[in-house]
Structure formats: C-alpha cells, structure tokens
Amino acid sequence: MAHGGGGHAAEVYPENQVLAVGAILAIVGMYVAHFVPSLSMLIGGLLAAGACVAGANTVRKVAAYGLGTGVPSIGMISLGMGTMAALAGVLIPKVFGIPEIVTPILAAVIAIVVGFIIGRLTVNPVGMKIPIMVQSMTKLSLAGALAILGFCVAYAGGFSADVFIDNAVKNGIIALAFIGAGMSILHPFNACLGPNESHERTLTLAVACGLITWLVFAIAKLDLISTIVAAILWAIAYGTYVKMSLRDACCVLYTPELPKKEEE
Amino acid sequence: MDAVSLLIPLAEITIAGAIINASVHFVPVGGAPAAMATSTGVGTGTTQLAAGAGFTGLMAAAAMAAQAGVDVFNPAHLALIALSGAVGSMIMLGITMLIGQLIYVFGVGVVPAADKCEKDPITGDEQRPYITPGTTGHAVPTVCFVSGLIGAGLGGIGGALAYIALKQLGFDTAIAGILAVGFFFINAVLASYNIGGTIEGFHDPKFKKMPNGVIASFVASLLCGLVLLGMAGLA
Numbered sequence: 001m002a003h004g005g006g007g008h009a010a011e012v013y014p015e016n017q018v019l020a021v022g023a024i025l026a027i028v029g030m031y032v033a034h035f036v037p038s039l040s041m042l043i044g045g046l047l048a049a050g051a052c053v054a055g056a057n058t059v060r061k062v063a064a065y066g067l068g069t070g071v072p073s074i075g076m077i078s079l080g081m082g083t084m085a086a087l088a089g090v091l092i093p094k095v096f097g098i099p100e101i102v103t104p105i106l107a108a109v110i111a112i113v114v115g116f117i118i119g120r121l122t123v124n125p126v127g128m129k130i131p132i133m134v135q136s137m138t139k140l141s142l143a144g145a146l147a148i149l150g151f152c153v154a155y156a157g158g159f160s161a162d163v164f165i166d167n168a169v170k171n172g173i174i175a176l177a178f179i180g181a182g183m184s185i186l187h188p189f190n191a192c193l194g195p196n197e198s199h200e201r202t203l204t205l206a207v208a209c210g211l212i213t214w215l216v217f218a219i220a221k222l223d224l225i226s227t228i229v230a231a232i233l234w235a236i237a238y239g240t241y242v243k244m245s246l247r248d249a250c251c252v253l254y255t256p257e258l259p260k261k262e263e264e
Numbered sequence: 265m266d267a268v269s270l271l272i273p274l275a276e277i278t279i280a281g282a283i284i285n286a287s288v289h290f291v292p293v294g295g296a297p298a299a300m301a302t303s304t305g306v307g308t309g310t311t312q313l314a315a316g317a318g319f320t321g322l323m324a325a326a327a328m329a330a331q332a333g334v335d336v337f338n339p340a341h342l343a344l345i346a347l348s349g350a351v352g353s354m355i356m357l358g359i360t361m362l363i364g365q366l367i368y369v370f371g372v373g374v375v376p377a378a379d380k381c382e383k384d385p386i387t388g389d390e391q392r393p394y395i396t397p398g399t400t401g402h403a404v405p406t407v408c409f410v411s412g413l414i415g416a417g418l419g420g421i422g423g424a425l426a427y428i429a430l431k432q433l434g435f436d437t438a439i440a441g442i443l444a445v446g447f448f449f450i451n452a453v454l455a456s457y458n459i460g461g462t463i464e465g466f467h468d469p470k471f472k473k474m475p476n477g478v479i480a481s482f483v484a485s486l487l488c489g490l491v492l493l494g495m496a497g498l499a
Contacts, residue, residue: 076311079449080449095495117483170438
C-alpha cells in the first residue's frame with residue numbers, strides 16, 4: 001500500500017533556489033529579531049515563514065515518489081531533527097563560550113549534518129528506494145530547524161540562550177512552533193497531491209500556511225501590528241490559492257468508473 | 265562530570281532509540297485500508313500511532329519523575345519511571361484499539377480476522393473463513409491486540425528512558441520534554457520507513473525486517489546522544 005505519491009508535475013521554481021531563498025530569509029529574520037527586538041515578530045515572523053515554504057517545497061519533491069507511510073511522516077521527522085538542531089544551536093554557544101551571534105548558522109550546520117546522516121540511514125540499512133532521499137532529508141532537517149528557531153526567536157525576541165529558554169521553551173511556545181511549523185511544512189503537498197497537482201498552487205498554499213503560522217504566533221504574543229499585517233497577508237495568499245483551485249478545477253481529470261465484474 | 269556519568273546517559277539514549285524503533289514494529293497499523301475495514305489494525309499511520317502511544321508514555325514518565333523524592337539517578341526510581349511510562353502508553357493504545365474494535369464489530373459489522381496467519385497464534389482460532397474476499401483481514405484480532413500492547417509497553421519504556429537520560433544530563437524539564445518529543449519522532453519515522461505501510465504485529469512477515477530499523481535507530485540515537493552531550497556541556 002502506498003499512500004500519496006501523485007507523480008511529478010512540472011517544476012516551476014528550482015528546488016535549490018527555493019531552499020536557498022527560504023533559508024537566507026529565515027536567518028536574516030532571526031538576526032533582525034535579535035538586534036531589533038521591537039520588530040522581532042513583524043520581521044522575524046514574516047521571514048520565518050520562508051523556511052516553511054522551503055520545507056514544503058522539498059516535501060513536495062520527495063513525497064511525490066511515494067513514501068509508503070504518508071506525507072506527514074516526513075514532515076514530522078523533519079521537525080524532530082529540527083527541534084534538536086535548533087536547541088543545539090542555542091545551547092552549544094552558551095556551554096562552550098562561543099559568541100551567541102553564531103546561533104542561527106550553528107543550528108543550520110548541525111541540522112545539515114544530522115539530516116545527512118539520518119538520511120543515509122533511511123537508505124541503508126532501512127532501504128528506502130527514493131533516489132533523492134539523502135539530499136531531501138538534509139534539506140528538510142535544515143528547513144525544520146530554521147522554521148522552529150525562526151518562530152521561537154520571533155516570539156522570544158532574541159536567540160541568546162537566556163532569552164530563548166525563558167521566553168520560548170519554558171512557556172511551551174516551542175511546542176506551538178513544532179506543530180505549527182510542522183503543519184505548514186507537511187500540509188501543502190498533502191492537500192494538493194494527486195492528479196493535476198501544480199507546483200504553483202502547492203507553493204501558494206505553502207505561503208498561506210507559513211503566514212497563518214506567523215498569524216498564530218503574532219496572536220500568541222499579542223502583537224497588534226503583526227497580527228493585522230499577518231491576517232491581511234494570509235487572507236491575500238489564501239484567497240489566491242482558492243482562486244487557483246477554482247481555476248484549475250474547470251479541467252477535472254475524470255478517472256474511469258471501477259469496472260463491473262460482469263464486464264471483465 | 266566524569267566519564268562514567270557521561271557514558272551512562274549516552275548509552276541510555278542510544279538504547280532508548282533502539283527500543284522505540286523496535287516497539288513501533290509491534291503496533292498493528294492498517295492505514296487508510298484499515299479505516300475502511302479492508303485490512304487489520306488501527307486506521308492510521310505508524311508515525312501517528314507511535315507518537316500517540318509514545319507521548320502518553322512520556323507524560324506518564326514525566327509525571328512520575330516530577331514526584332517529590334524521586335531521584336533520576338536511583339536505579340529503583342528509574343525502573344519505576346520506566347514502568348509508569350509503559351503503563352501510560354499501554355492504556356492509551358489499548359483504549360484506542362478497543363474503541364476501534366467496537367466500531368469495527370458493531371458499526372461496520374466485520375469479524376476480527378488476521379490475514380497474515382492461518383490460525384491466531386494466541387487463541388488458535390481459524391482466521392481464513394472469516395476474511396472477506398478481496399480484503400487483507402479486518403479489525404484488530406487477538407494476536408494484533410496483544411502485539412499492540414507489547415509495542416506500546418516497549419514504546420513507553422523507550423520514551424521514559426530517553427527522558428530520564430535527558431534529565432540526568434541536567435536539562436530543564438521543559439527542554440528535556442521537547443527534546444524527547446523530537447527524539448521520539450525521529451525514531452518512530454525511521455521505524456515506519458522500515459515497515460513501509462501496514463503491519464499486523466509480531467506474526468507479520470514484515471516483522472522480520474525489524475533488525476534493519478533497530479540498527480538505523482541505534483546509529484541515529486548515538487548521533488543524537490552526542491549532539492545532546494554537547495548541548496549539556498559534557499562533551
């Protein structure tokens with residue numbers, strides 16, 4: 001039984017480009033949030049959504065092969081690896097006395113290393129027969145780490161260990177980041193897969209999911225300006241997605257009815 | 265800290281990952297076909313079921329660890345925490361399977377029957393005559409139910425062990441909790457990729473693939489353990 005796996009639709013934007021843009025945006029967002037705490041949710045939250053889009057795009061690419069266990073599984077392992085890498089990025093500088101300025105970069109490097117090794121393990125000994133498994137796990141681990149760290153830094157207002165642990169971990173906000181960012185990484189392709197899946201539509205949904213995660217965080221922080229901006233941007237993105245779905249739905253690809261037994 | 269107090273948590277984390285991976289192989293997972301009663305097991309994916317059972321176990325373990333006078337370095341208390349995790353997890357999965365079974369039998373109207381064995385290894389009941397043609401069994405037969413309980417118990421012990429190791433490394437409860445959740449997901453998904461779709465339990469031919477998954481989790485958990493040691497300032 002293979003869940004998912006709608007085959008490959010045409011790729012409009014190259015995967016590496018989307019990943020690079022998403023990762024850079026999220027990292028820039030974290031630095032802005034760290035140095036200008038008053039803008040942390042407005043800029044940091046917006047740019048963290050970039051990591052969600054990058055992750056959703058990679059999920060689309062790898063899950064189209066058919067994972068055998070459903071699309072959500074790869075989103076969840078991405079967030080599992082991401083949580084550890086994000087917290088490692090925050091705690092390791094404190095432990096070893098490295099300047100905390102390296103936190104986002106360190107988290108990204110740890111995420112890439114962990115993702116690569118766990119990706120290799122899914123090929124051998126586990127035996128996943130997806131040619132892009134290793135690179136996809138590496139990219140997903142990176143996207144997961146940056147999404148979690150991005151939203152938590154936006155909420156906490158900085159990535160130094162003391163600020164981050166007190167304002168984003170001990171109050172449980174990191175759990176919200178885990179599931180919120182997780183949903184926006186795994187949901188877009190899970191919702192759009194199947195015949196007539198289009199890259200543009202899936203990515204639009206990914207943007208909408210990233211923005212609604214930002215909206216949730218803005219509400220959680222009671223940041224009025226961010227809430228309004230996020231709500232407007234989300235409404236625009238989601239409206240675009242609905243329009244695209246309606247547009248694409250005029251050419252439904254009908255599948256034939258199941259053959260009746262007598263007609264065999 | 266000296267080398268021994270550093271090696272014990274590392275060993276615990278590595279073993280915990282391997283146990284979590286093994287536990288997932290016991291849980292009867294049927295996915296979408298099971299939701300339509302055309303295969304055995306619970307009608308959802310491996311990751312979700314393992315996560316549900318594992319997190320309940322983790323909560324039960326954490327609740328026990330938070331009791332006054334419980335010392336995470338005391339072996340007797342350690343066993344008690346692991347047992348609490350196992351029981352919590354078994355109750356969660358047991359109730360899930362029981363309610364699912366009630367819906368299968370009284371709602372859908374199917375007879376619980378396994379496809380992967382001629383006779384139920386536990387009750388000795390004939391299975392074949394009760395399987396609707398074109399399906400791969402229905403509901404949660406006795407052998408699947410027992411296998412699921414064993415899996416949930418192991419999963420709870422694995423989750424509890426990971427949590428204890430994180431506490432021994434000196435992590436704050438909040439950090440240990442979220443790290444254990446991430447750690448649990450890594451191992452549960454590695455196991456579900458090893459299974460690839462559905463599994464009935466320990467009598468399923470796919471169960472023989474378990475060593476691959478356990479080795480993968482062993483290596484992955486060792487890697488996670490090393491990163492965690494760095495985070496705790498012990499490396």
